[in-house]
Structure formats: structure tokens, C-alpha cells
Amino acid sequence: MEFFQYMPLTEARDLIARSLTGIAAASETVDLENALGRVAAEDRIAGESLPSFSRSTVDGFAVRSADTFGASEAVPALFSIAGEVAMGEQATIQLLAGQAVTIPTGGMLPAGADAVIMLEYTEQPDADTLLAARTVAPGENVVSQGEDIQTGSVILEQGQRIGPQHIGALAACGCSRIVVCKPIEVAVISSGDELVAIDQSPGIGQIRDVNSYALGAMLTQLGCVVRRWGIVKDSYEAFYDILTKALTTCQLLVISGGSSVGARDYTVKAIAALGAPGVLMHGIAVKPGRPTVFGMIGAVPVFGLPGHPVAAMVVCQQLVKPVVRLLARQKQPFAGFSVPARLSRNVASAPGRDDFITVRLRKQGGEFVAEPILGKSGLISIMAQADGVMHIPADKSGLYDGEIVEVLLLKGQE
Amino acid sequence: MEFFQYMPLTEARDLIARSLTGIAAASETVDLENALGRVAAEDRIAGESLPSFSRSTVDGFAVRSADTFGASEAVPALFSIAGEVAMGEQATIQLLAGQAVTIPTGGMLPAGADAVIMLEYTEQPDADTLLAARTVAPGENVVSQGEDIQTGSVILEQGQRIGPQHIGALAACGCSRIVVCKPIEVAVISSGDELVAIDQSPGIGQIRDVNSYALGAMLTQLGCVVRRWGIVKDSYEAFYDILTKALTTCQLLVISGGSSVGARDYTVKAIAALGAPGVLMHGIAVKPGRPTVFGMIGAVPVFGLPGHPVAAMVVCQQLVKPVVRLLARQKQPFAGFSVPARLSRNVASAPGRDDFITVRLRKQGGEFVAEPILGKSGLISIMAQADGVMHIPADKSGLYDGEIVEVLLLKGQE
Secondary structure: OHHHHOEOHHHHHHHHHHHOOOOOOOEEEEEHHHOOOOEEOOOEEOOOOEOOOOEEOOOEEEEOHHHHOOOOOOOOEEEEEEEEOOOOOOOOOEOOOOEEEEEOOOOEOOEOOOEEEEHHHEEEEEOOEEEEOOOOOOOOOEEOOOOOEOOOOEEEOOOOEOOHHHHHHHHHOOOOEEEEEOOOEEEEEEEOOOEEOOOOOOOOOOEEOOHHHHHHHHHHHOOOEEEEEEEEOOOHHHHHHHHHHHHOOOOEEEEEOOOOOOOOOOHHHHHHHHOOEEEEEEOEOEEOOOOOEEEEEOOEEEEEEOOOHHHHHHHHHHHHHHHHHHHOOOOOOOOOOEEEEEEOOOEEOOOOOEEEEEEEEEEEOOEEEEEEOOOOOOOHHHHHHOOEEEEEOOOOOEEOOOOEEEEEEOOOOO | OHHHHOEOHHHHHHHHHHHOOOOOOOEEEEEHHHOOOOEEOOOEEOOOOEOOOOEEOOOEEEEOHHHHOOOOOOOOEEEEEEEEOOOOOOOOOEOOOOEEEEEOOOOEOOEOOOEEEEHHHEEEEEOOEEEEOOOOOOOOOEEOOOOOEOOOOEEEOOOOEOOHHHHHHHHHOOOOEEEEEOOOEEEEEEEOOOEEOOOOOOOOOOEEOOHHHHHHHHHHHOOOEEEEEEEEOOOHHHHHHHHHHHHOOOOEEEEEOOOOOOOOOOHHHHHHHHOOEEEEEEOEOEEOOOOOEEEEEOOEEEEEEOOOHHHHHHHHHHHHHHHHHHHOOOOOOOOOOEEEEEEOOOEEOOOOOEEEEEEEEEEEOOEEEEEEOOOOOOOHHHHHHOOEEEEEOOOOOEEOOOOEEEEEEOOOOO
């Protein structure tokens, strides 16, 4: 099999992880309201316990739970209403046996009380008297001081991409400034004599530059600052010039096209000329994506991706996005978000290479079904229809209708 | 059951959809490179067919497929090499029987050729002679003119959130400017005498303002421009004033807290006072989230969300995010991205209300497992740990260990 001459995917991943050892994104401090989607650059430790006082989780009456013993609708427990806790204020009342205190959701539990009975289970025959139709257990409808978050506990882990739920937890703990990774600046370059800018009408034999937009979008989605350097013609000098310029600012360099086995392959030469260690991989046993190049120019990882848009997207998802996660020191950098799905038909594959197939996803009977999108390689229409990409590992010669596959999603989900 | 007095979730959804009939986000035109994550405001139609010329999908030799008839490794087909197609240039050669032309991936198929044989299956005993060890079918390794995208076909549907794959397809078709929905401006207001700003140290009885950050993040994630109006004290005048100001610019108003059944409920009064039709729903049969208020002040939808952070997030996910999608005229506005998962334990629920339970997700045996996060309502730590929220419909009295549930994800996935 011709694929055996190329580097296996697992080996490529190891090589990439090894090459990036000790290289990491810089960090910066941002306001909490700008931290969404960023990656935590360090563990964030709670500086205080939450809640800072015992408080009610319902609207009702603070009581001693023991006083509700045996209460029911038929035989309600009787309380005298000793006052009211105002929202946001210290509870100054000292609750005595047989007393109840009106308390709002979030109100501070008065001393002497150990539970709150919900408004719904009470009646007030007069302003001073309360009938409770249910028992409450000690601690019921109360969050005790320190029960939620302990001082010293980790509220945000280094490497975590910050979602709305983390924003909420950080706000609660008073973390108004967060140390996050600086966005990776990625230089994206398209190469090929056949390429024209997207606002131009391609002449005979020419096509528009798809990859710098599609790849740029994939990396923007991951929080990168993408700078598109435009289209470079297939010549060594042109490559060398543009790479030299891009290297002055970027932390990751992505070239698409120009990496096919062929006479005009100047990417490899230019990478090699620009700095050690240079090209580390030339070709991977992955379909689509075989002509992929990976190297390092000093501390800057460089990819040469295939010119085929689908192949470029697959390799971006499998290898380039992981580099961004590695630089941000994220856990499991090679594992993007994937969903298990049942395959809708047999799919053949050659053993000895990892295959990736674009699929549509639909739900059926409580599971995802993955429908491979068939068609010739390089079709734009295949890319446009794809919800994600499924993987056939190198040790398989195909997958059967009904097997469970993992589908890596192509777009961010809402 | 006390929940029967509140509006069922399905009815609340209908009410919201009905209330927003005829109200939509404005549109604007953006450059393709800024279109990621935006929602298409109109169908985009291909103005030309793709590819504009028949081209090779591999590096190899353009041939007449009939000339490879019977070719094998043992008995290769013999061709004379008649020239080379240069990348990005018009193929000027007219291929004759028995001739082959060198062609790169993406190169234009010369007249007379109908297939391309891959470089790998050929040998060149000398510069003018080619031996092909395989047959090729007509059209093999060729994308014919117009085969990918037809003039007049829809390449982007109105209501579609634009992902990298759409960006790629639009670039290919020369769509450098895209008509998208303007971001919805959302005013987020936190209310409650107990609230202090997140950079302040709460006094006894006070807590920090969590919701305006967590809700703001959820809506930012959906592409909204969120403006936090800060904390408003529980008084009718304070509410009226801040709502009046916020209404001058926002298209959606979200108030958290201040909607609990209680003495200080001024949200409802202020909404009613500010414009017709005013409050349309006060309380939903949803746990958590019962004290939710929905209304319309003229064309501006207004929500009063519960003060509990988890409840506020659940209702934001179930009702507020759908309003954003409705305004952008997205398909299936009430269905966010959810994944099927197997429940890891029995969960009880009261029939007659829709329950939402925060869960952690993990993968096991080719499927997602949803582990309900147990704990008292209102705990920040529950929110921080949650990967998503699962739904127990109103007609169920709980779900069993092993059942399949749908989990709506809380954070955007990479």
C-alpha cells in the first residue's frame, strides 16, 4: 500500500506534541465580562467560602425544624410570627422555640433557625400566627455558610475554556479579573498559481481562494486572531518573502496548497531555509490530507495543508486545532468535541491509513445517525453540507452500517 | 399540585412565538471574513456554476478512459506524453487517442480527455512514454464543469448560523459580502437589595451579582451585543427608571431577580406601566424557573428571570435564547444543540411541570452518559460543574436509570 510511506496519524500527533514541548501562549488579565471563550492560563482558587452566611433557598418562614415534628395538613404545626428578615440585610432576630420568621429567597437565616418552610405549605390565620402543614428536616431549604464553595477550592482549572457557567461561578466568588491565554496569532497563506481572490472572476483554469477563509474561520472559532496574508504564487522567492514577513508576528503559520507532491513544491524548501528544525513531517497516512507538511521554524509551528478544501479542513481539525490547544496548555488537545453516532451505511477504507469522511448528522430514535456525504473529493458542495467528520481508524478496513462512530463537529454549536 | 396554576412550558413557547410574530432583527452586509457565527438574513443563491472548467482532483495524467481498457500491472497501457497542463492556465492541448498529458491536482482537463490516471499507477520509462497499470472510468478523478454547484442553487439558507464550512462554500462562489442579521442588543439588569457588584466584598446578608454575568455570557455566545445595566434596587421607581433608559436602545430586555413571588415584586408593575401589551405570563410550570415573567413592551420582549443562578440559566436556555433565534428568523428556534445521553440514575419529577436538571456528561461505550448533579438549588458549585441541562417533560413523573435523555449543552463546543 502506497500509504505506508507516510507518517501514521498517531505518530504525527506524538511528533507535534513533542515539538511544542515548552512552547506556550503568553497570558494576559482580562475583565470577567471579556473572559467568555478564553482559556484559563492558571488555576483560580476561591479566596473565600460561599455563601458567606446561611441563607434560604425559598420564600417562606425560618423555623426550628424540630418544631414542625408531626405537622400535616390535618394537624398543622402552630408558630407565632416573630418578625421578618429583609433581603440583603443582617438577620437580627434570635429565633425562639415555637417562633417563625418571614424570610425571602436568599434571605439570611436568623440565629436559632435551622430550616425554612415554604410559603406554599403554610397558612396565616392572622398577622401573628402561622400554620405549617408539613415537616421540614434540619437544613431543609437552607444553604449553610460555606456549603457551596470552600476557601481554597479550585473554581476554574488551568486549560479550561471558559463557558457561561464558569463566568457565573467566577462572578459569585468575586473574580472580576481573570488570567487567560493571549489569543494565538495565526498567519494563513494560500498558495497556488491557479488561485484568485474571492471578489475576482476566475479566468479559465483558475479558482477562487477558498482555504484561507474556511481555515481562518475554523481557527477564529477557536479564539485565534487570524491574519490572512493573501495568495502567494508558486515560487520559492514568493514563499520565502511572505513567510519571512508572517513570522515576524505570528505564533502559528498555516499554508494551504503548495504541499502536493509535484514540481512546484516550494513550501518545504522555504520552511527548511527559514530556521531549524524545519520540516519534520512530509506526508501523513490520512485520507484526505496525505500531502500535509508539518515543521517548526524555531518556536513557530508551520503547516502545509492540502489545497483541496475538504482535505484542508480535515487536517486543520485533526492537527492544527490541536496545536492551538497545546499552546494554550489545554487538556486532551487532540480531542475536539465529538458526538457518538450510528453509521447509516457501509463505508470502505484502506487499512494502514486513518480515513475521515464528512457526514451529515440527524437524530433518530434517541441517537445521532451519521450519513456519509458521498461524492468526489474536492467538491465544495460536500463541505457546505457537512455537519462533521467521522473517523475510520488505521487498523480498520472499513465500517459497517449500524456501527457507532465518533463525529467531530465542524461548527460551533449554540 | 401547586404547579397547575402556572403556564405550561409548551404554552409559554407558543405565547412567545406568537408575541414575536412580525418582529425581526435588522440586517446588515458584512465581509465574508466577518460572517462567522452570524445568521444569514436571506438565502444566498449561486450566481455561477462550479467548477467553471473540468478539472483534475489528483496529480497524474489526463487520458481518454477508453485507452486504459484492460490495463493492469502485468499488461500496462501505453501512452505517448503529449505535453503538460500548467496550474492556473488554460489547457490548450487537444488530446488524441493514445496520448496522455501531465496534469496537476486542480489543473484544467484538456479537450479530448475524459479522465485522469493517478501518478501512483503510472511509470515513465522515458520522458515521452507513459505506462498505466490501471484502468480509469470515464469521469474518474475529474470534477466536470458545473458538477459541484449549479447556478441558481442555494448555497446559504436564510436563518442558517454561518460556520466555517459555509464560509468556505461562499468563498468558492465569490460571495465576498454577506447579508446577515444585525446582532440583537440585549439589556441585562440584575435586581435585588441583597446584590453587590462582583468586585465588592458582600456584607452580611449580601451576595454578588452572578446573573448579569452568566446570562450575559450565554447571550454573547449566541452573538448578541450584551449591555449590562448593573444592579437595580427593589423599588418601583428604580425599576421604571432603568427600564425606560434600557428601552431606548435594546431589542430584548432581561431582568434577573425581582420576579420571585414576594412583597418586592416591582418588575411586573414596571413592565405593565411602560407599554402595551405588558406582562403576558407570570409564572411557568418549570423547575427550576417557576417565577419567570414574560411580556412585551411594544416590540421589545422582556423577561423577568428567577434570582437563582441555575434557574436563571435554565430559563435563559429554554426561553430567552429562543427569542434571539426567533428574532433572527432561525429554523426551530426552541431547539438548541442537544445530544442524546443515557441517564446514570433514577430521577424523580412531579408530573404537570417540565423539569430541567443540570448534568455532567461523560462518554462510555460509544455513548454519552448524563450524570445529574445533585445538591440544593441555588448552589454555584452545581452550575460550575454542569456540562448541560437535561429535560424531564411534564407528562413524566421521573426518568429511570438507563433511559435516553436529551442534554442541551451549556457551553459552546470547540
